[in-house]
Amino acid sequence: MNGVRSKGVKGQPQASPRMNGHVNGTASQGGGREKDGSSEDEASAVNGHTRRPLHGRKESNPLAPPFIVSAPGKTIVYGEHAVVHGKAAIAAAISLRSYLLCTTLSKSKRTLCLQFPDIGLDHTWHIPDLPWTAFKHSSRRKRYYDLVTTLDQELVDAMQPHITTVSSKAKPSVQQRHQQAASAFLYLFLSLGSENSPPCTYALRSTVPVGVGLGSSASICVCISTALLLQCRALSGPHPDQMSKEAEEQLERINRWAFVGELLIHGNPSGVDNTVATNGHAVLFQRKDYRKPPAVEILRDFPELPLLLIDTGQAKSTATEVAKVGHLKTAHPEVTGLVFDAIDSITRSAHSIVTGENPGSEASITHLGELMNVNHGLLTSLGVSHPRLERLRYLVNESGVGWTKLTGAGGGGCAITLLKPGASSSSDSHLNGDGAQGSALQELERQLEAEGFAKILLKLEHLQPSGSFKSRGVGNYCLQALRNRRQASTPGTHPENKTERKVHFYSSSGGNAGLACVHAARSLGCPATVVVPLSTKPMMVERLWAAGAHGVRRFGGTWREADGFLREVVMVEARGKKGGGSEGEGEEEEEEEGVYVPPFDHEDVWAGNSTLVEEVARQMGGDGVGVPDVVVCSVGGGGLFNGIMQGIEGRAGWEATTVLALETRGADSLAQSLEQGELITLPGITSLATSLGATRVSERTFELASKGQASGRVRSAVLTDAEAAMGCWRFADDERTLVELACGVNVALCYGGRLEKALGRPVGREEKVVIVVCGGQNVTTSMVEGWRLECGDLDRAVTTNGHAESVPSTVTAPNGV
Known part of the structure; x- marks a missing residue:
């Protein structure tokens, strides 16, 4: 069981054949060792934290590449509640973890952004406007090496005006959760940072469920503490010549500040959660006096209990x-x-x-x-x-x-x-x-x-870098395209004389594929331009720009119209340029090659998406769960469906696995094609689930679905927008996770007997159903709350036995139900 881990992310192509979760990087934090001969004062003047030397510390470049830190959740085995009151407890780390990605921004921005999409939190502060005077006053100032066991109420009060603006329009329960997380982060940032801290975006993702006793808040606080201490150069990060004493001191430093974050969230925590999240393994923990550090015994040989x-x-x-x-x-x-x-x-x-x-x-x-x-x-x-x-x-x-x-x-x-x-x-x-x-x-x-x-098993694709499964397929396509083109050479050229060719990626998308393209392109050191249809919300356009898009254009009422405009106008214009640029775009160089990135209809996209099946097989096998009886996925153009079918094909033990393909009414091109026995094109998209807004699925999708339907391995079902919306808000309540309508159609099957109706048969208690939580960025807390108010609870009349016949559902399954 591991404790805090840190990982650098470099913007260069890697040897990994695909990008699953995040681009592989190195274990360094950036920067070299301190220069010999520097004075103690110079070495210890970190954002004003003076007096103590920083041992063996590496320099931290404020414009360094993004980096990731992570920390595990925990379970308390013995001693709950008594540990809060000075008694001992035994706790152990678990394999679920939280992750924090830190991305330095341009110095001109002077902003501080906290993003926690799992709970819908996204807030930005202007660094110069923060209450630095209060936090840096000589009588209240805290140094990174200080032991802080209580909160300074005057500092908390000084921070409050900057907290009350966080999610101010959200419902009270959501607002409270967001403001607690923001308080923990901002208090630590103000204590460890300075007015000169580099502008940065802090993006949190977590696989530790919130509010179930597994230490989710402590895991997050440890990530925040680690990242901020790294940025203020109070940690060196792992290095070959690091002494064990230095490592222990740095872990203790992380743990102390994580405890401060826990104080802001829980009021009176024991400190055991953050101690386990920092050190990993299992621990015997006791804190008799909150003015002093706790007594901690790391149980490195804790047995593997069943x-x-x-x-x-x-x-x-x-x-x-x-x-x-x-x-x-x-x-x-x-x-x-x-x-x-x-x-x-x-x-x-x-x-x-x-x-x-x-x-x-x-x-x-x-x-x-x-x-x-x-x-x-x-x-x-x-x-x-x-x-x-x-x-x-x-x-x-x-x-x-x-x-x-x-x-x-x-x-x-x-x-x-x-x-x-x-x-x-x-x-x-x-x-x-x-x-x-x-x-x-x-x-x-x-x-x-x-x-x-x-619970039904959930494959959490919203944890991908772009917030959706699209990072798999689109990321793999970009990586393969770059490999094929960067080393291109004219016939007869010796390999040593091959010239590196610059690549500019072009994507058409309802939003999520474009976002995945931008993330992949940025990780690979390339620009990306995206064209979206007019139906794409301004919020998504802003996210494309924020992710680092080179250009974003809007055109047409459907994805196909946007795609045609991209290929026939935008890319043609780019090829004709010798300098200058169109609206929203920078200069194109003659040596630059434009590469079209299909959002779903390409074998490299399907190959990337098929890795989802590989992961499910590995995860279920490792947990002793076995093989899924049903895999549920939504269908837009068909890229995810094609990848899943490709991954399942020929996989031993999966011969009886059924793939349930879901669409919303008004974006149901696959269902209508299967019903009519031929590939059809919808006249338009009338569903609100715009991410499913392909008027025509790919030929490969129709081929696979037709064969699968004939053999009984594929089923197609259609739900309404209202059911997808209900799936979104109920999933937000139950799992504290935001998903958009295109994903809500999947999770709606968890409720009110819809799974049985979509499959056309009862679901046995022993069956294992994997629902692909495909994610998507086209959602906010206010949107989810609006769906709740507009659609209400469609299952309020369902009896407790949840029989399908009692459900007021409009789900239809064209292939037999």
Whole structure:
């Protein structure tokens, strides 16, 4: 289990054959070692933080390439709530992580931008307008090496006018979440930065679910702390001659400032979450005096215990649960003190076992499980359990497969189950011959699914660099095109005399493919021009410019009209230039070659998109989940669908996997083509899901879908805009993630029996359904809230059994339903 990781991102082509997630880079932070002979004052004058030398620190170039830092989430195994009040806790890092991309902007901008698209946060401050006078006053100034255990209320108050403007028009619950995140970030930036800090965009993405007890806020705060300390040159970053003591001091520095961020979000955190997110592994943590650093023992040999992490689906608030226990302690100090002491004894006993000679033995695991049961009972006495948690514990106890307790603050969120010896995943049970225990675990899984504990598997493509799956296919096309052209030479030219040719990418798109093209081009050091139809929202046009587009043009009512204008006018004009430029574009050089980037209809695009299937197979196989029975994807022009079909073709074990292709009414060219038995062109796009706005799918898409429909491997279904909109707002509520309508049509299948109706059959409890959360940037919190108000809850009349026949859904499946 790893702690903080840092990765540089260079704007040069890499050897990797594709761009999945982000462009591969190096592990450096940029800059060289300090020059010999520099004075101590020179070495330690970092944004005004003086007095202490910075050991072995590398220089940081304010115009350095973008860099990424990441940190894991956590699960508390023993000691929740007692740890807030001075007792010990054991916590461990998990494989889910948060990521922060820092991109330095031009010095002329003088802006500070925080983007957190997973929760819909996007806010910009003007650096000179921030309250520097208050934060840099000699009586209140904090240095990067200071231990800060409480917030300075006057500084918090000075910052408030710059926080209240964040998402000021959003609904109160969204506004609160955004302003908490903004407060943590801005307080750290004002404490560690200066008026001369370089303008920068900080883009956060996280795979750690929010509000379920897995340390999402701490993971984010560690990322913020690390990035800001790197930028103010208070960290050197990993380097070959780094001493272990220096590394430990730097991790402690990160941890201290991450704790300050946690103070702003939770009010009274223990510090265990940020400690695990900083150090990784597992830790024994105790903070008796908040004025001093906590006592931390890194448990590097923490055994691989057979744990299940189960999300109850019940949202909760860490701050609320912590405050609840605090009030109980104030009202009943002696009683709660005894409960805290008992929890501390459980933690110490568990520590003795996991650091003993044989922590993985049957006797040790049984002892640890019994301690979990007692720990949960004590937490229940503090009032932090929930009916969903208790129902989960009942089901586990009845199955006899293990011991269960809440993890984190409680009130909902997640629980952990320690499996008894012999109880393993169903796939392992067949290999080990443990049929009885394997059957018991399988039955428990079926019960949890029946009661809504298991979730449909989500492939989170909104975490791609451009915010959608388009980074796969379009990124791969750009990379292959650059490889083919940069080393082009005339016939007979010796390889050593080949001339590098400059490439300018041109893309037509409803927005997302163009954004992926711009991101890929920028990573490869090339310019990109995008043409979008007039139906593309101004917001998307602005995002194209902000991503670094060389030019953005608007033309036509559909994508095909925009595409024709790009190829027949824009690229022709560019080829005819000998200098100068058209509106929105810079100069084109004679040596520059224009490369057209198809948004969906090309084999390199399909090959890039097929890597999604490779990842799903690897992830599901690694987790012991197996093979999906159904893969759900939306269809616009067909690039994603083609890639998925290509990835599935010939893959062992996937022969029975069904691909469900979804469209919205008014953008349903595939469904209508399948219904009529020939490839048709829609007269226009009437759906609001403009990202699906191709009036005609590719010939390859129609070919694959027709063959798949005949064999029963492909099904096509159409939903309304209202259902797609409902999918968006319900998904935002349930998963704290924004997606646009073109993706909402996929997640709408999670609700109200729509999946069964689209498939034309009941869905077995044992089936595994992968929904591709394709992402898309054409969405804001205000848009989602508008859809909620306009469309309402279409399933409000659905009975609790969720039978398909009781759903007021307009979903249609042209191939048989």
